[in-house]
Amino acid sequence: MFIRRVARALRRNTILILVCLAVALGGAYVLTEQQTPRYESTVRVVVSAAAAPADAAESDGEQNDGSGAGAGPISEERAATYAEVVTSQVLASRVASRLLGDPSYRGESDLDGDVLLNQVSAGAVPGSAVLEIRVTDPDPATAQVIAQTYAEELVATATDIETGGLGTAEDPGFTVIDFASFDDEPVSPRPFDTLLLAAGAGLLLGLLLTGLREALMTSVRTGEEVTALIDAPVLATIAYESPASRRKLVTELDQHSPRVEGFRALRTGVQFADPDAPHKLIAVTSCQAEEGKSSTAVNLALTLSRAGVRTLLVDGDLRRPQVADTFDIDGSAGVTTVLLGKVDLADAIWTHPDTGLAVLPSGVVPPNPAELLQTQAMSQLLERLRSDHEVVVVDCAPLNPVTDAALLAARADGVLLVVRHARTTKDQLRSAVERLRQVGAAPMGVVMNAVPLRRRDSAAYGGYQRYDARDKPKKSSRKVG
Template sequence: MLSATAAYTFVVTPQYTSTARLFVSTPQNSDSNDVYQGGLFSAQRVTSYADFVTGRELATSVVKSLDLDLSPSELTAKVSAEVVPDTVNLNISVTDPSAARAQALTQAYAEGLVDLVRELETPPGTRDAPIKVTIVDSASLPTAPSYPKPVRNLALGLVLGVIAGLGLALLRELLDNTVKSPTDVAIATESPLLGTIAFDSGARSKPLISSLDSHAPRIEAFRVLRTNMQFVEVDQQNKVFVVTSAVPAEGKTSTSVNLALTMAQAGNRTLLLEADLRRPKATAMFGMDHAIGVTTVLLGRLTSGDAIQHDEVSGLDVLASGAVPPNPSELLQSNAMKELIAELRSVYDVVIVDAPPLLPVTDAALLAAQSDGALVVVRYGKTTKDQLAQAIKRLDQVDVRPVGVVMNMVPSKRLSGYGYGYGYGYGYSYAPETNE
């Protein structure tokens, strides 16, 4: 708003305004009653004379007297007349890009009005009019533009800009239906907020926490999540958790991978199961091949032991998705898949299942029904409350309760209100948008 006002102020052509003041009177005598009546007569007439100023006849007279290259209607647009309240004074003003021309036009109008009133008010057969108009102040020569006024315009633009900004911010907040706080999460589900991962632009180039320093803020974020996950299903020795989201691009794959890495770094026998058979991306983050994996095992071409790949850096085992099948949902709800999950559970302390989003397809709900629960990832400021509620409802339909929620890509300045650990300065990173 301020920049637009400044641009307009310094681009628009300056305008100058000249003003002349006239006095309307009647012949005076010693009779007080005549004086009073004359004053009333002048007051009644002055309004009519103001109307003459913006009329076509006077404009035509001024055009001829000054030999102007303007039409009467164009000239009328430049002039205004104002009766001073409770007086018989009349101010005539003309605005023009030229100060000298504004003065000349104003003076011509004042003199023209004097002549026009004398002509109209003089009765036939007489030489004197019962009322006259006198120029009290001749047309002034303006020394500064009357428009635009930079200081006033910039101040007004600043004020309006602040008001507009606050109004838009308030309107945006009122219309914003996205998840941005633990309260928003609590509206959709009774499950706890287990972790909050802050936005970090460096995560795009280094998505794996195994490539970071051991005390990096991103690692601390996933350690907090790992710690909170230890309190889920405490009676279960070998656990299987599905990591999913409501819609794509919320960071569920990166969350799955880094949570699994954190579990493995803590000494747990951990497997990352890439169960997104439609758009597999987890194994690519390790530089592994996903051509052999879940689908290969389900079709009986290899055993799970032969298909599992090992990450030497972290000690994490990874079972890739395998070739993309035409019927992912049928494979995921097959008996072979149930047997595979049961087999992996018997071997590993923790199995982290990277599943597709809940709302576009049913895959994640089918997998969650075979696990110990689902961890739902939401993206700060993008996932809507309705999407989260629908995702939780999708899990309810298969009798699965989400074990918790992870809020992803939270602006660092918003972290102070999310509790655990932030008083120690821990930062939280985000899962890249390209990872589903």
């Protein structure tokens, strides 16, 4: 379960992760292109113990074998000490003065010790008496010249230090063992390493933002989230379609499209919700407005009617009725006018020519919808409609803003709750179910609306073409279930 949740979170945030990766790689590329390449030259100097009197040398033979290249503890300590000398201002000034007089030097003409200190580093090789000097420069040949000069000046400076500037013949024990290296491969920038590091940083940022977004996300996105919040199954998933396609009825769409298949699945769920009930009154509502309850009610009724079920669609949203506009019919005669006795029920019902679906619009919008829905006349009207049809689908107002839907749900056999993907919040869903419980009702099922269709699902719909004989209009009036 945890792995599936992580996989879904990664799929939902794929674009975010890719954007972070692209930004990191793009920034690293720009930074790399703007950097001046720098080349490195390395020179090594071996440091042995300083020369000593003969009797001292004999008594300390284990520390220095007389070769001048011993790697005893004294030599290692001296190498570490002279690593600090390499990065001193005095040595940098001596090297700068010598370089400015060297015809092989092709670097800056205003070279001084401060500039060199930013280019040189030194360190003793662990476990040995070798001192390694590293110099970087935008030109590999110049880096080589500076490194060689540094090694030679270090030997001269060390001689002055060890002999007290007297120039005695005593050997101070410093030897350049490798000439400064030449390498035309830059040590910085390294595009591959930089881009690899940037890719890792971009992915890490994308994952962190994904986790933060998932933690802060309050909207419902999956059927698993719905069933974890409320005790109701997800009867169908209606695929997201463009606004132009959503305004179309299922009778106007390709009968093998994902949207039509979703309403077929909803029809099956409704029919088998209570197979022993010959007459059903189903209230269709949502938590908030603009979640697709009206289109769900209309297309569910059409799908039932296409399957030969004697179905009536009632517009019970007396505040913002949508059914009449959906079918492009006159909605002035309907529920309210029938309740007030101004129009006979038979005259207020319109029949859809293609499917035989009976439609009862809302009628004139009343000033007191909630009071009108609570009347005895409304109860009698619903019972009459239920007895005359196998299924009555009532499009209700949203649950949370007003009480209208709860009043109709109390008289219904079942309630379909429409939840819009990534819009309906978890708190809104809990609040809607609580309103139903207050009137003794409960959702028979949930319809997940406007769910993005994955590419492989779309391909499956296109490849699995089948003819559903139940979608052909029938004259029989068989009972549901």
